[in-house]
Amino acid sequence: MNIFQDANRKQIADRRRTDWLLHILFVVATSIGVIALCALIIDILIDGISRLQPDLFTNFPSRKADGSGMKSALVGTIYMLLIMAPVSFIFGVGAAIYLEEYAKKGRFTRLIQLNISTLAGVPSIVYGILGLALFVRLLALDRSLIAGALTMTLLVLPIIIVSAQEAIRAVPKSRRDASFALGATKWQTVSRSVMPSALPGVLTGVILAMSRAIGETAPLVMIGALTYVAFLPNGITDSFTVIPIQVYNWLSKPQLEFKELAASGIIVLLVLLLLMNFSAILLRNKYQKNV
Amino acid sequence: MEALIHIDKLNLYYGAFHALKNVTLTIPEKAITAFIGPSGCGKSTLLRTLNRMNDMIPGTRIEGGISIGGTEIYSNEVDVETLRKKVGMVFQQPNPFPKSIYDNVAYGPRLHGTTNKKELDEIVETSLKSAVLWEEVKDHLKRSAFGLSGGQQQRLCIARALAVNPNILLMDEATSALDPISTLKIEELAQELKDKYTIVMVTHNMHQAARVSNQTVFFLNGEVIEYSDTEKLFSNPTDQRTEDYISGRFG
Known part of the structure; x- marks a missing residue:
């Protein structure tokens, strides 16, 4: 057949x-x-x-393309990260812990949740307007490093909250039960059982949010940080510049040499982004091995 | 045997669902009491009222009383954390923390303020010995608890519960995720532990109840149908429903 x-x-x-x-x-x-x-x-x-030569990292921007560098932008980006990372970590992870572990699951919590998810998708220039009104004008911080860093913190907060919530939610309930059943309080359970398991995931989210922030230009343009800065900020109230703004400045000049400088600035930014994303991946792999 | 736990006309509701109906029961000290009955009969719910783990489920409402050693555990003066320290619990799935064997056992004592290294070492050793796990793990206490087998993990969870020096040990189907050999080890362990601790176990396995317990309580639809000495309940039940259940006619 x-x-x-x-x-x-x-x-x-x-x-x-x-x-x-x-x-x-x-x-x-x-x-x-x-x-x-x-x-x-x-x-x-x-x-x-x-x-892409040492000059790029050691010299300040100047009117002549030759010997022009981006020292102030590189340092500005690093300073901004140094302010933004701890501030957004504390507020973002704090909010995530509250929403996941403490808040009663009711209509109010759902409303907050919906708001945060929406905020994560709001165009960055809107945060610029908020930063201009709140930090630059109302708190009279002017177009300073701290005003820029705080504006960027607002921008990345929803991203950090959402990703931290996901990491916290992924910790099995049985691990909380084990802790409570031994007589742990809420905070003891969160700090000793939940957060150690969630931390790699939380940090991954924070790093990815940071790498988004260092590439953002619009909010800083909005608060008036689009300036020619040929010095290092002395304190948090000094004016500053960052890599994407320096690139934007160079691109707006007509000479070909400045276009090349802009391209080299982009390379530096890309390498920085790659490094940050790579460390996020390393963290995530470590996390997967532990679970 | 003296009664340690008195449950008096206990009613428990999950929202509109009446999960425990007018439960009255006494549980003897330093003996094993088994809760049996078909799924959803309320046996686990009652177990979780004894260390107030049900408090964490939103919409839970409770009426009636439970006293342990004369103290009403649902009164406002009772500190829930202290209650849970005195009433330990072992869960259905072994749930060690992603930490070392040592840190798992030391977790509880550290919560309650023991930080002295020597004291902790001692507690870890005695707890692991009580849970008959010491010989197997004494040379690698720093290794992750996740490297242990399922049965070893469950004995580690028992050691972890014993480390805070409880009076009562609740076992919520503690062997249902284990193989027969590991189950036997846990049953033998329960037999040893009952000299020092009052054990209350929920089991879906009638034979286990018959093998290890001194007193058996039969639940059906949130009610206690019958409770008595294990031997009497299995050989000569008074209620027809108990007889139907233990002879395998339903459940």
């Missing part, structure tokens, strides 16, 4: 062709993203690699 005799050859061929066509389509869809990214990186490398 031939078990293949009633096979419909035409239908089989049609199915095969559909399968093959869609396979090609999906490969193309994937390649477009990858090719675009590669093209961007190659283009920037060609433009900027020649300017």
